[in-house]
Amino acid sequence: MLFNSFEFVIFFSIVFFVYYKSYNNLKYQNVILLVSSYVFYGWWDWRFLSLIIISSISDYLIGYAIDKNNNKKQRKQLLILSLFVNLGILGFFKYYNFFTESFTDFISIFGFESNPSFLNIVLPVGISFYTFQTMSYTIDIYRNKMSANKNLLEFMTFVSFFPQLVAGPIERASHLLPQFGKKRKFDPYEFKEGIKQSFWGLFKKIVIADNCAFYANQIFENSDSYPGSVLVVGVVLFAFQIYGDFSGYSDIAIGISRMMGIDLMQNFKSPYLAENIQDFWRRWHISLSTWFRDYVYIPLGGSKVNSSFRRSLNIIITFVVSGFWHGANWTFIIWGALHSLFYFIQTAYSKNLNTLKILPASLVKVFNITVTFIAVTFAWIFFRAESFTHAINYISEIGSSTILVNPISYLRDMGASIQPIIIIIGLIYLSVFEISNRNASYSFQVGHYKTPVKTLIYCSLLFLLIFFRATNGSVDFIYFQF
Amino acid sequence: MKSILIKAIPFLIVFFAINFIVYKTSPFYKQESKYSNRIDSIISSKPKVVFLGDSHSESIKHLNLSENVGNLAFGADGIKEMYIKTLIMDKYNPELEYVFISTEPQMFNNSISSNSTFLNKYLLKIKDPKNIYNKSNLNLITENIPYLNDNYLRYFLNNVYAYLRNINKSDTNGNTPINWSEVSNSEKIKIASNAGIADHNGIMTNDEDLEIYKAIVNKLKLKNVKVIGIRFPVNEHYLNQCNKEDFDRVNHFINNLNLDYNLDYSLKLKNALYFENEDHLNKIGMQKLSKLIYRDTGIKLSK
Incomplete structure (x- = not known):
């Protein structure tokens, strides 16, 4: 169900x-x-x-x-x-x-x-x-x-x-x-908030995730047949698919629990606006990352160990075990290991970038968010690929000259004429709320607007849910398999 | 709690009113009555011969069909729809002796048919052990509400998209609103090629469909019904858009099914006078084809 x-x-x-x-x-x-x-x-x-x-x-x-x-x-x-x-x-x-x-x-x-x-x-x-x-x-x-x-x-x-x-x-x-x-x-307030959060989660699932899945699934399943540029589109769409899918589920779960008077912990906090990998894990699947922090990382000694080697090892172990938690496949282990690698790289260059002070703080922030998004999206290739070989082939194609091929005609051949427009509108809608409520418990916060604006926003959400939902059959929640 | 529910009532009323109007006026749902009328008439007439397939097979409608022949083919039907119709025949037509089943390559493409919606009321009555549409009984009922129906919504959005791009409606239906025999050769090639490209996209990529196709044949054979594979005549430039590798795979698959007859008329009729458009026969063409079918199988289609 x-x-x-x-x-x-x-x-x-x-x-x-x-x-x-x-x-x-x-x-x-x-x-x-x-x-x-x-x-x-x-x-x-x-x-x-x-x-x-x-x-x-x-x-x-x-x-x-x-x-x-x-x-x-x-x-x-x-x-x-x-x-x-x-x-x-x-x-x-x-x-x-x-x-x-x-x-x-x-x-x-x-x-x-x-x-x-x-x-x-x-x-x-x-x-x-x-x-x-x-x-x-x-x-x-x-x-x-x-x-x-x-x-x-x-x-x-x-x-x-x-x-x-x-x-x-x-x-x-x-x-x-x-x-x-x-x-x-x-509690009428919690009940109303619960409904709102559930609908927001539903939007992320059936408008964002399932529409992105239409292309992402085809691209990953037939990656041998597509040029690098299409594969880039595929992994970016997968990044939004998995975010919409999982955070959507969490929002619905938290929303319906609120309706019944039960408070569940926040699980996502605009993760694609994270400024580094550490920040990403403070915003992505928070309940799991804090679990590993409390029951794996800290018992290993955490950051309170004397040797920097041991400290690094603790971080690597935590990331790798967290990857392994997702599934019994080497691809998940590599995914976890990649996150630890990116963590070290980013920690090193962030220090240098901050010390140099050659860029204004706001530009550094945008730069960091972009780099983190690229790193996280790159790692998703391993998460989504069927095998290690599949992931390597996928990356090799992205690294080849076919990255310059125009992907439009390939996407058109996959069918669904209006779907790209729906995806773009859905992502813009999502981004507006994510950016404006970056640190809120969930991003669909409209309480501060006047009633007519609020009504307009609610109606727009309902409109998107009804008309822009994916129509290619229901897609199971990705995280059910874990 | 009550106040929240009361606030929701106007939205629900508006939503259901819009859906009611759409259900009563939309061409999509008008097509439903045409679709189910055809199935119902076959259920009541119980013909010995039945045709299954898409609009190519549906062309037999141009003939004055014999009482023993039923036309269950419908434009945009896919393998799944043929399977459900086989189940319907299995339940309601014990007189069935022959089934003409489309073996054309475009039947094996990766498109999704919106006709599944029109089969909902039958799915509630028959048992589909495979649950090929992955629909619960609740889904079958809620799909009567247009904006809760994925097929209708896809149709609606595609129409909006076509309108926005200023595309002629007839083009989206795949029909050419011109007299085919009067079209210049170069224009024929262009039209046929474009239709062929669209219809032969992603052939043999869906393993589930192949299993369903096998299930249709097995089900009919189990009931001692003779299964006749058939390919209707089309313009060669239409057919050429199916690449050779895919075409060979389709043929290999069909040949392994051990059909009672495997009739291939794809390029048997070439005169443009026989065609309504690039891939559909007209009345004259259909009469010509019915003679060929009679010659090859001994089955008389028209009165």
Whole structure:
């Protein structure tokens, strides 16, 4: 059940109506949320519900046991057990085939041959998201940052809360879990803001992402047939596709949660206006980057280690692991590694650029934003490519003389006459709000305008949603596969 | 909560009023009644012979068709639409003995047909095990609202685009509003080539379509229905726009299907007097072709 489907509209209307009617009873509210979350998830494949239930119950029990236990060694053992269960499920479903294949390739270098058995299994939707969310719970209890929750219903609702279950934001237990312990009341302001944010997310998904996907998918799938100039268009469109797709999902998730009185953390903050790679990761998939900061980078020593080599290594490890989180493919690992490389390069030249002071600050800012966008977009090639070879071939073609070929006729041959105009209008509309609300919780902020202007803006958004949405079939959210 | 809902009501009323007007007046939805009338008449008449395909096959409408022959072909139909019509015949026409199925290269291009919308009401009645359109029952119902229907919206936007670019409407439909036999040779080549380029774009790139095509043939064979592949006559410059490699792949695919007959009349009729335009026969041409079909299969199409 996709957020941008009629099934979801009906599902959410029913859930919201029943939920709204139960505002006086906390237990009913949580039961409704839990049941609806399981229905929502089971819509894809009900069999995988068992994984969520196993993960929920084991972490509930382990969390409770850690909290009650004062023995340091036993607490550590319990934490390891929790990590083993969570990462075991994740590793089995997501990484088994990758590790088996990589191992076989590795031993073949030394002349050994093996016939490994690969698993023909489907990756459960959103497994990386809820696994990381529950892991943060037991880790935080172990670190004495929070106490275990004694209410199983509340805990299971926290793990499976449907708006953010399959693609985040990856919530921290300390922020989300206590909200299921308090009665939620209908707040007209939050309700209206929630609707606005959801519609903004929907715009990013069905107008920006899905229209860009029309070209980006064709270009990446047939990249051998196109000149470098078309491949550049392809990767730029992919950059906006993935942003519209993922941040759109997050906005819808946050919006519908607000309508139900639940506050989720901000996940995006105009990332393509970042001034360097570090800034980009403060603005892109914030819930994941802060997760890796808190549970990988800082435990490794972070920036507080003495040796600069160790500090650099910590950064590389964090980026690479973050890439690997996305998928069991070398392309994701390289994508992560590239970000660390760009981080070091940009840190070095930014210092020099600032020291020289040859350019006015505003120009330096524009220059930095442009360079960061180019770097991030370049790295997307690895993220989107099917394999390492595919990515290298893609880049080689961009580096060839075919970069000078006029791409228009190729794009025209892909069909859809009016689509380029729609994409351009959509991107201009997006850019206006992103630039003017660069640091807002979400960029569609119109509260400060007078009523007629506000009405005009709302109508324009509705117009774009109805008339400029993609019409080439619904495209799944990219991050569902992670 | 109530005040928010009350504020939304005027927008909803306006939205549904506009949709109602569009549904009642748009040529897109007028085409729907024509489309479903043709299917309904075949369901009730239960002919032994049925034609499936796009506007090329639809040209048999020029004939005074025998009661045993039904025309299920429709302009802009693709492989998916042929498949759904096969399912409809499977359910409603036990008398079926022969199916003429288009094997022309343009059937294997990568275009999306908006005709799928017109099949929605049948999809609610028959079971499509493949769910080829990836539509739930809810989608089938909501597509009756024009601005919630992707096919209508695409049609609408393309018309707006054509209007903005000042393109003659008939050009966008692929029909040439001129007497073909009176067109100069150079003009014929130009028109036929342009249409050929547009129609043969991205041939054999959609594996899913090929699987569906196989499924049509298998389904019919399972019911002991004879499957006759057919290519209608077209202008050679139209056909030449399909590159040789793609053309060979189409032929290879068709040959592997073991059709009961594989009739190729693509370049059998060359006289411009037989043609309505670069890729459609007129009445005289169709009468000529029906004789060839009778000679090759023994099936009489006209009364």
